[in-house]
Amino acid sequence: MGIGTSTAKLAASHRSAGVRSAGKSTSPVARLPIALLAVLGLSGCTLATDTSPYVFVDSPCPRPAQPCTGGRTLWFVSATGDIARQTGNVIPGFNLDGTSDPVCGHADVVSPTGTPGIDNALAPLLAGVEGSQPKTWDQIELDGILEGRSLQIVEVEHVDDLGSDDCIGVQLRHAFVPPGEDVATYLDANMDRVLDSDLVLDYGSSSARDDRACIIDGVLHADMGDAPTSIPSSTNPVEVTTTALNVRAEISETALTNGWEGGGLSLADIVRVLDLADDSPLVSVLESAADLYPGPDGRCSHLSIALVFDSIPFVPGAYR
Numbered sequence: 001m002g003i004g005t006s007t008a009k010l011a012a013s014h015r016s017a018g019v020r021s022a023g024k025s026t027s028p029v030a031r032l033p034i035a036l037l038a039v040l041g042l043s044g045c046t047l048a049t050d051t052s053p054y055v056f057v058d059s060p061c062p063r064p065a066q067p068c069t070g071g072r073t074l075w076f077v078s079a080t081g082d083i084a085r086q087t088g089n090v091i092p093g094f095n096l097d098g099t100s101d102p103v104c105g106h107a108d109v110v111s112p113t114g115t116p117g118i119d120n121a122l123a124p125l126l127a128g129v130e131g132s133q134p135k136t137w138d139q140i141e142l143d144g145i146l147e148g149r150s151l152q153i154v155e156v157e158h159v160d161d162l163g164s165d166d167c168i169g170v171q172l173r174h175a176f177v178p179p180g181e182d183v184a185t186y187l188d189a190n191m192d193r194v195l196d197s198d199l200v201l202d203y204g205s206s207s208a209r210d211d212r213a214c215i216i217d218g219v220l221h222a223d224m225g226d227a228p229t230s231i232p233s234s235t236n237p238v239e240v241t242t243t244a245l246n247v248r249a250e251i252s253e254t255a256l257t258n259g260w261e262g263g264g265l266s267l268a269d270i271v272r273v274l275d276l277a278d279d280s281p282l283v284s285v286l287e288s289a290a291d292l293y294p295g296p297d298g299r300c301s302h303l304s305i306a307l308v309f310d311s312i313p314f315v316p317g318a319y320r
Contacts, residue, residue: 002078002152002172002261002307059223059246061166061214068167068211071158075203076256076311077175078152079195081141084123084260084306092260093120093306094246097292104300106291119304120262121291145195148183151175153203154247154256154311156220162251165215170222170247172208175201178317195312202317208245215251222247227263240269243292243302255312262306264292270303 084092089109100108100117108117130136135143144150157169177183178200189196208227213220224245242263249259267286276283290300 002081002150059213059221060216061212061221061223063212063214064167068158068169068213071160071165071168074156074159074251074253075314075316076154076156077195077199077201077314078145078150078154079310079312080138081145081150081307081309082138083126084120084262084308085127086120086124091118091120091123091306092262092308093118093123093304094244094248094260094262095119096244096246096262096264096304103291104294104298106289118306119264119291120306121289121303122265122305123307125289142193146184146188146193148177148187151201152309152311153201153314154249154259155203155206156251159215162215162253163218168213168215168220170210170213170220170224171206172224172227172247173206174204175314176204176320178202197312198315200315200317202320204320208242210247218250218252220247220249220251220256240265240273249309249311253313255310257310259309259311260306261309262304264302264304266293266302268301 086109090112091109092112093109094111095108095115095117096119097103098117102108106121108119110116111118126137133140141150151174153171153173153175155169155171155173157171159165159168177186185191187195187199207229208224210222210224213222215221224247227242227245229240229242242265245261245263247259247261249256267283267290270286271283274282286303287299290303292300292302292304294300
């Protein structure tokens with residue numbers, strides 16, 4: 001799905017809902033897809049915080065001293081995406097802060113694999129406002145994929161064994177339809193709203209990478225650290241930082257399935273991306289939902305998020 005493109009969608013939805021910046025009227029919180037507000041692009045701090053106690057590593061990989069070498073490279077492009085859906089106390093995500101204890105009044109939950117301490121504060125907010133939108137989040141994401149705006153690549157390098165490989169490289173990139181092609185028919189020739197397989201797609205520069213990722217029991221694990229994220233805008237792209245960007249997915253020759261992508265995003269960046277006034281009621285909503293980086297006053301400055309995705313193979317074309 002992609003944290004940067006998802007944040008852009010939130011910002012666009014936020015603007016279309018009638019929210020204005022300082023000095024102009026704001027529509028009631030109830031009318032806003034509040035989820036849109038921070039669905040993913042926060043970073044920066046509104047509070048002074050000491051991050052030294054935080055682990056911010058949720059990777060089982062041995063992480064050798066030297067980068068991985070040899071092997072082959074597999075290329076996958078996003079075919080579906082959605083927010084992570086919570087069932088009871090279970091939701092896809094990552095233990096970003098290395099603790100299962102409540103943080104800023106928010107109790108952690110459990111992943112579908114049984115891992116405790118999962119941080120995913122924003123996805124339930126987004127699910128809660130989904131009914132106020134004309135389309136569900138997965139439909140919105142599929143629109144972006146089939147229109148060529150949300151084609152996220154997962155490039156997996158130095159692969160020796162898809163069942164167990166203690167040293168692989170993983171990079172995230174954006175894919176592009178080759179010049180001169182009609183985007184809609186190139187990506188979905190029979191217009192069945194399913195991304196076609198074995199496409200030739202151009203690719204951009206790496207936006208995040210883990211040179212010491214791994215595969216354990218057929219599951220890819222990558223911890224990309226703090227990754228710069230560019231959020232598209234009608235003017236200039238907005239640059240934010242995703243803290244502790246993690247990717248997990250079942251990997252095979254034919255797909256990445258049951259994929260999760262998550263990390264931490266800051267209130268300051270979300271407010272900046274959405275152009276919120278300091279006294280906007282949405283700022284209070286976001287502050288209440290924040291669950292990472294508690295300051296001396298007990299308030300958190302970041303929110304956790306996790307998305308789910310499936311990806312299919314494609315043929316890499318030209319570098320752009």
